[in-house]
Amino acid sequence: MKFGAVACALVAGGVALTPLALCAEDLKPEQITVARVPARMKRVYVMDPVLPHMVDGRVYVLDAKDLTLKGMMESGFAGMMAAAPDKGRVYVAASFYARLTRGARTDVIQVYDDETLKVIDEIPVPTLRAQALPYRNLFRLNSDGSMIFAQNATPATSVTVVDVASKKNFEAQGPGCYGIYPALANPLRFATLCGDGTATTYTISSDHASAQLKSSAKFFDPQSDPLYTHAEPTRDGYVFLTYSGKLMRLAVDGDTVAAQPAGDAAEGQKGWAPGGYQPFTVDAQAGVAYLLMHDKAVEGSHKAPSVEIWAYDLNAKKLLARSPVAGLIGVTLSASEPNTLFGIDGVANKIVRLAVDPQSRNITPAGEIKLGETAALIEAPR
Amino acid sequence: MSGDPVSKLMGVFDRVAENAARKSAQMIGRRSVLSSLGKILVGGAVLPMLPFDRSARAQGASPASEKTDTDCDYWRYCALDGFLCSCCGGSITSCPPGTEPSTVTWVGTCQNPKDGKDYMVSYNDCCGKTTCGRCLCNSNVRERPGYLLGVHNDINWCMANQPSMYHCTVSVIVGVAG
Incomplete structure (x- = not known):
């Protein structure tokens, strides 16, 4: 009511811009609210590493129905994301520096609530993470959402395996391999593509503290017709694509990867x-x-x-x-x-x-x- | 061997790998780089305009004979993905003030149209300041996915520097291919 009185006083003082209705007794001052992404809204996430100012990466949240922008999540420098819609969470890995662009580097997985878009938790990870463009298969959840696999490159390559509940992690060595393809039905397994044209399957110990590795036979030519690291899940594995347009199915749930051509x-x-x-x-x-x-x-x-x-x-x-x-x-x-x-x-x-x-x-x-x-x-x- | 600039470059690459006790990974990358160097002619290819390339080509490129070191299609940049240090206070071979060259890098092979020779070009990032933001180029001749990390450019090659903030990229000739 005080604000209403001030507004009327301003009009009376000669600032004749405000309609008389503003002074009406029934005026209800507006309230500031904070929007929330509706729980049932179908979402589109767009990850932008904002190359011209890379410390300020973000994930835009759009309504799938009409592409209106509903909010955003910060992804720091060279961020990666993986959504867990069943948990109402989005995991966003990022690097931060103590003085914005210099100082000690900290890498964390930020746990975002997918309605408030607030960081509700953080999982520290070693500063080994590949500071790369956000390819999907550099940062993945396992099949039951209990673990996160993060690609490392220092430039030696490895994978940080994170237990989400305990926040503990270990580094699984992965020399010459890149890209993470979680098994579809085995939460303790994932595969990677390797520079010698093979894939390596990682089987994680039951205490989530180590992994055993097993290589496949060579099944692609990384020089003359490489596989993109992007892959698409199907019911029994992943579909991959080569630079020339050949498609390949990889079954990753076994203890070694099995490849099968899927057309050209x-x-x-x-x-x-x-x-x-x-x-x-x-x-x-x-x-x-x-x-x-x-x-x-x-x-x-x-x-x-x-x-x-x-x-x-x-x-x-x-x-x-x-x-x-x-x-x-x-x-x-x-x-x-x-x-x-x-x-x-x-x-x-x-x-x-x-x-x-x-x-x-x-x-x-x-x-x-x-x-x-x-x-x-x-x-x-x- | 140690005086050869490519060996020096690869030596740095290997040392980083050895420090992490993972030399085998880099040997795969190194062999792949070396096996591909000198074999491929890359001149003459007309590449489409790429996204993330909004400087020279996006603004109207110079005629082929007048390419300068601030044009994305200058011959040395055949596999450069990043901001040109030439536009950021440095030059084609020098990092801008206050930055440091990356200790690890990757090597492309580009043909100089003036002499028809293929040159090995080291794409060092310059590190330690916020991203320059000028002359963003994106060329990918012989670029390969991250499982051949030594010929991959969608990653921050300041990764082994302290700090690892990416600023821009230089293109340093380190040898003649073939």
Whole structure:
């Protein structure tokens, strides 16, 4: 009521800008509130390492329905993220320096509440973490959410294995290997890709204090046609993609990785190849991969933005549709709506929503928001 | 052997690895780098404009004959992903004031259009200040995923410096390939 009286006094004093209604007896002063992300809202997370000022990384939280921005989470320098929607948590690993850009380095996994977007806990980890662009497979939860696997590079490579409940961790050596692919049904196991064309399977001891390693046979050529480290989970393993467009299924739940070819998206399509930082996504239910493809492909164009999105049938090993969607460097499938894709337009700095026609597999625009500076990872985990 | 700049470079790389008692990892990377060096002609490739590349090409590149060390498609930058130190107070081979060269790095192979020769180029990051933010370039000839870390550029090569804050990247010729 005091504020109302002041406002009326200002009007009376000659500042004749305020309508008389402001002085009405029934005016109710507005209250400041703090927004909260609705629990049931389907979320899209966009991780932006903001390359022009890297100490200030962030994860944008968007409403999957219309791509409106609902809030953000800080990801410090070279952050990584992994969402745990069943727990209402998002784990965000980050490096911080005592004097912003200098001083002692601290690495922590920040535990965010996915409604308040507040840090509710922190898990310290060794300062070995790979300070890399936020590729999905550098920071993963295990199959039951009880452990986090964080890729290290000093530049020697290893994996920090974190027990979420106790916050204890240990370093599992991983010479020459990179990328983390948790077993789908065994919480104590994950695999990595290695520079000699093999994969290594890590089996963690029951006390969560050590790991046993077992290498597979060689199954890919890391020089002439490397596998992207991005991979998409299916019911019985992961789908991988090579620079030239060949697809491969890897079963990772056994004590060694088993690889199986899953087709060649660019077969007979001369000059076309995949590109981007998150260059494909898979609808595991339908057995369809959606790939960001560009023409005039040359050595070194493996991160080029899309010219088209191709839908490829992984079971029939057949190209289903080509849709003109340009500029994307990352794409992901909604976990809850199989006919909705979300993408990062890295050229125009936009996040886009795309609709898939379930019959033809043609893809059309269905919304966008101008957002971010150098977004590099997009996730729609529920 | 020790006088050769590539050996020196790789020696640093290996020492870091040895300190962590994981030399085998780096030997894989080193062999891969060395086996690929000198074999591949990279000149003449016309790369598409990439995201995270919003300086020279994004603003309209100079004609090929007039490329300078502040253009993303200057020949030495064929595999450089980062901010050009030439735009940040340093030069093509010097770090800006107050920063320090990274102690570990990776090596690309680029063709100089003037003499047609392939050169090994060390992409050292300059470390210790906040990100420069000017002349962001993104070229990836012969770049490979992180399981070949010695030829990977989506990672902070200031990782072994103290502090490890990334500022910009220089391109230092360390040898002739082939």
